[in-house]
Amino acid sequence: MKTFRIGGFHGKDYKLTGDRAIEQMPVPDKVVIFLSQHIGAPAVCNVAKGDKVNVGTLIGKAGGFVSANIHSSVSGTVVSVDPVADGSGIKKPAVTIEVEGDQWEEGIDRSENLIPECNLDSKEIIDKISDAGIVGMGGATFPTQVKLSIPPGSKAECLIVNGVECEPYLTADHRVMLEKSDEILVGCKIVMKALGVDTCYIGIEENKKDAIKLLSSKADGGISIVPLRMRYPQGGEKQLIDAVINRQVPSGGLPIATGAVVQNIGTIFAIYEAVQKNKPLVERIVTVTGCYVSNPKNLKVRIGTSISELIAAVGGEPDNTAKVINGGPMMGRAMSNVEAPVTKGTSGILMLSARDTVREKEQACISCAKCVSACPMGLEPYLLYKLSYRRLYPDMESEKVTDCIECGCCAYTCPAHLPLLDYIRVGKAETMKIIKSRQIKK
Amino acid sequence: MSTLFYSLAILVGIGVLASVILFFVAKKFKVEENPLIEPTEKMLPGANCGGCGFAGCHAMAEALVKNDDISSLFCPVGGSETMKSIADFLGKTAPEKEPQVAVVRCNGAFCNRQRVNVFNGADSCIVESSLYSGETLCSWGCLGKGDCTKVCKFGAIKMNSDTGLPEVDQDKCTACGACVNACPKGVIELRKKGIKDRRIFVSCINKDKGGITRKACSVGCIGCMKCVKVCAFEAIKVENNVAYIDASKCRLCRKCVVECPTGAIQEVNLPPRKPVASVSSDETGVESKVEQN
Numbered sequence: 001m002k003t004f005r006i007g008g009f010h011g012k013d014y015k016l017t018g019d020r021a022i023e024q025m026p027v028p029d030k031v032v033i034f035l036s037q038h039i040g041a042p043a044v045c046n047v048a049k050g051d052k053v054n055v056g057t058l059i060g061k062a063g064g065f066v067s068a069n070i071h072s073s074v075s076g077t078v079v080s081v082d083p084v085a086d087g088s089g090i091k092k093p094a095v096t097i098e099v100e101g102d103q104w105e106e107g108i109d110r111s112e113n114l115i116p117e118c119n120l121d122s123k124e125i126i127d128k129i130s131d132a133g134i135v136g137m138g139g140a141t142f143p144t145q146v147k148l149s150i151p152p153g154s155k156a157e158c159l160i161v162n163g164v165e166c167e168p169y170l171t172a173d174h175r176v177m178l179e180k181s182d183e184i185l186v187g188c189k190i191v192m193k194a195l196g197v198d199t200c201y202i203g204i205e206e207n208k209k210d211a212i213k214l215l216s217s218k219a220d221g222g223i224s225i226v227p228l229r230m231r232y233p234q235g236g237e238k239q240l241i242d243a244v245i246n247r248q249v250p251s252g253g254l255p256i257a258t259g260a261v262v263q264n265i266g267t268i269f270a271i272y273e274a275v276q277k278n279k280p281l282v283e284r285i286v287t288v289t290g291c292y293v294s295n296p297k298n299l300k301v302r303i304g305t306s307i308s309e310l311i312a313a314v315g316g317e318p319d320n321t322a323k324v325i326n327g328g329p330m331m332g333r334a335m336s337n338v339e340a341p342v343t344k345g346t347s348g349i350l351m352l353s354a355r356d357t358v359r360e361k362e363q364a365c366i367s368c369a370k371c372v373s374a375c376p377m378g379l380e381p382y383l384l385y386k387l388s389y390r391r392l393y394p395d396m397e398s399e400k401v402t403d404c405i406e407c408g409c410c411a412y413t414c415p416a417h418l419p420l421l422d423y424i425r426v427g428k429a430e431t432m433k434i435i436k437s438r439q440i441k442k
Numbered sequence: 443m444s445t446l447f448y449s450l451a452i453l454v455g456i457g458v459l460a461s462v463i464l465f466f467v468a469k470k471f472k473v474e475e476n477p478l479i480e481p482t483e484k485m486l487p488g489a490n491c492g493g494c495g496f497a498g499c500h501a502m503a504e505a506l507v508k509n510d511d512i513s514s515l516f517c518p519v520g521g522s523e524t525m526k527s528i529a530d531f532l533g534k535t536a537p538e539k540e541p542q543v544a545v546v547r548c549n550g551a552f553c554n555r556q557r558v559n560v561f562n563g564a565d566s567c568i569v570e571s572s573l574y575s576g577e578t579l580c581s582w583g584c585l586g587k588g589d590c591t592k593v594c595k596f597g598a599i600k601m602n603s604d605t606g607l608p609e610v611d612q613d614k615c616t617a618c619g620a621c622v623n624a625c626p627k628g629v630i631e632l633r634k635k636g637i638k639d640r641r642i643f644v645s646c647i648n649k650d651k652g653g654i655t656r657k658a659c660s661v662g663c664i665g666c667m668k669c670v671k672v673c674a675f676e677a678i679k680v681e682n683n684v685a686y687i688d689a690s691k692c693r694l695c696r697k698c699v700v701e702c703p704t705g706a707i708q709e710v711n712l713p714p715r716k717p718v719a720s721v722s723s724d725e726t727g728v729e730s731k732v733e734q735n
Contacts, residue, residue: 085575088574089581090574322562323562334562336559336574422564422566422569423564423566425572426572
């Protein structure tokens with residue numbers, strides 16, 4: 001079975017909700033929709049306090065090339081356009097809407113009927129995706145239309161669909177593959193058409209045997225299912241390309257250099273809904289889970305719903321909860337504010353007990369190089385850590401810190417319990433600043 | 443025996459040959475260094491702290507010797523005295539700067555600022571600030587992980603475990619600025635040390651609106667403008683909901699300290715106040731106070 005060539009590790013997957021069907025969460029009383037839910041320029045707000053909006057009304061227009069539209073996920077009245085604290089307690093511009101009824105914009109098809117045909121050409125498809133404000137839903141939230149617009153000089157050869165979901169606990173993509181398999185396959189064909197390619201690989205890890213079986217039985221017309229060996233971080237874009245078509249993205253280069261375009265399963269489903277049903281990205285599936293949670297679920301929620309409501313929907317926080325994590329246990333972030341809303345990139349909410357989150361005492365690095373063999377990008381985490389600790393940021397650039405995908409394999413495997421990723425992340429941000437200021441000078 | 447002799451002879455031979463070659467190479471490629479640099483470097487404190495902006499004292503000495511105009515160069519550790527003696531030695535005019543000291547502009551001790559969550563991560567302010575807003579509701583103030591104390595080469599700044607805030611020992615502080623650069627929140631500022639080490643400063647940098655600041659911290663600056671109104675010397679300005687005292691204009695009358703409703707303005711090394719009756723608010727009272735100081 002295929003997998004990527006270097007680094008990573010295989011651990012227990014804790015998929016507690018893999019067999020639980022997606023549940024529709026009731027529409028909340030109030031939503032907070034951030035104007036920046038994607039990588040790139042924040043959207044520009046085009047509503048004011050007191051405005052009436054419907055589900056699917058554009059409330060924020062893309063603020064640049066790398067940006068995405070933001071739509072209202074409920075119908076009601078805008079009560080505020082002031083900044084609101086996100087899960088980290090940092091205030092971000094947002095639109096707060098009080099819900100009245102559930103009135104959808106005209107032209108949005110809310111029926112469950114499958115529409116298999118798509119007669120649009122490539123440009124029309126990309127325009128529709130761009131209008132719907134679709135971003136990468138695996139967590140990176142990179143605007144999808146940018147990814148589908150192939151830069152001049154490059155050529156797309158195949159589409160790789162990311163059904164790996166290598167983060168432990170998360171099952172949102174798994175459930176979509178099982179429950180929306182036909183829509184996924186139509187979505188793949190739409191994206192293939194947009195890219196002008198005739199091959200598509202859906203990479204799925206072997207712990208989702210039912211999804212592999214179901215999709216394999218239905219796939220046709222250039223789409224093939226690639227079962228992959230379980231290994232974290234296989235869901236990383238560069239690792240997935242390596243695993244599926246055995247090509248490596250050059251350091252500092254874009255994945256398109258290998259001829260592959262990678263899209264997440266959730267994104268494919270959102271593309272299907274946007275292109276075939278005119279539905280903008282106003283809902284997403286969030287896995288709300290944890291070993292001690294009484295009733296973990298996969299919830300379909302409106303974007304902007306408070307995370308505390310999601311927690312209440314699974315039976316509340318268990319008493320021994322020490323951390324609530326936005327995302328999976330490896331790459332997610334502990335939250336300091338659970339009143340923060342769900343965004344386009346919220347793939348899971350995980351409640352971990354004190355025993356699971358204990359930080360062992362740090363010891364000195366003995367240069368055992370476990371982090372080096374764990375790094376899927378072939379970096380030297382112990383060195384980057386030391387450089388960042390001493391604030392030698394210019395030296396980190398030559399050590400390729402910008403290639404780091406922040407997967408956390410280094411810190412996970414470190415026998416000295418050093419906070420490798422914490423420091424590397426700081427160093428990466430500082431190095432990015434240095435690079436950016438240099439580009440501006442030019 | 444002969445083996446021993448030969449090996450010794452060969453080794454000695456190589457040694458002699460190498461020394462001869464090295465002697466000529468050293469002559470040929472000798473780097474001429476300005477003879478003034480070495481004595482200048484000796485006059486500098488030798489802390490290699492980087493407070494001057496150069497990599498160390500040698501680089502600073504080079505710059506001092508090379509540049510004709512040294513007014514922009516200053517060694518904060520040595521201070522005006524050192525700069526004057528160096529300038530006399532080099533025959534240049536010395537830059538004059540008043541002695542400075544680092545001040546921590548946050549008074550959000552455990553008793554003043556409630557902790558609403560716990561940071562369970564790397565013991566470092568820069569890591570904590572890269573991840574989230576902090577353990578309290580104030581997203582501007584001191585995070586209390588002590589990055590400033592780790593970078594201080596003079597042991598002048600230490601964490602106080604009772605308050606969770608760093609404290610500066612003004613006798614040890616050389617105003618090199620290492621802590622200022624280390625603090626990701628920009629809490630620490632270099633301020634004029636002041637006559638007789640007396641100074642008044644606003645111990646808060648919270649730019650949130652008054653109500654939000656008040657909720658987060660009992661001693662935060664709420665930008666109420668009271669101090670601005672009471673200041674007779676126009677030394678205080680309120681920008682972005684936070685007051686700032688211009689040390690060059692402040693005449694240490696302490697009216698603002700009394701006026702501040704939250705106690706965000708701090709005085710250092712000022713003598714204890716006389717009984718309330720003598721703290722008059724008219725102009726003459728201010729003048730006499732200033733003279734006393």
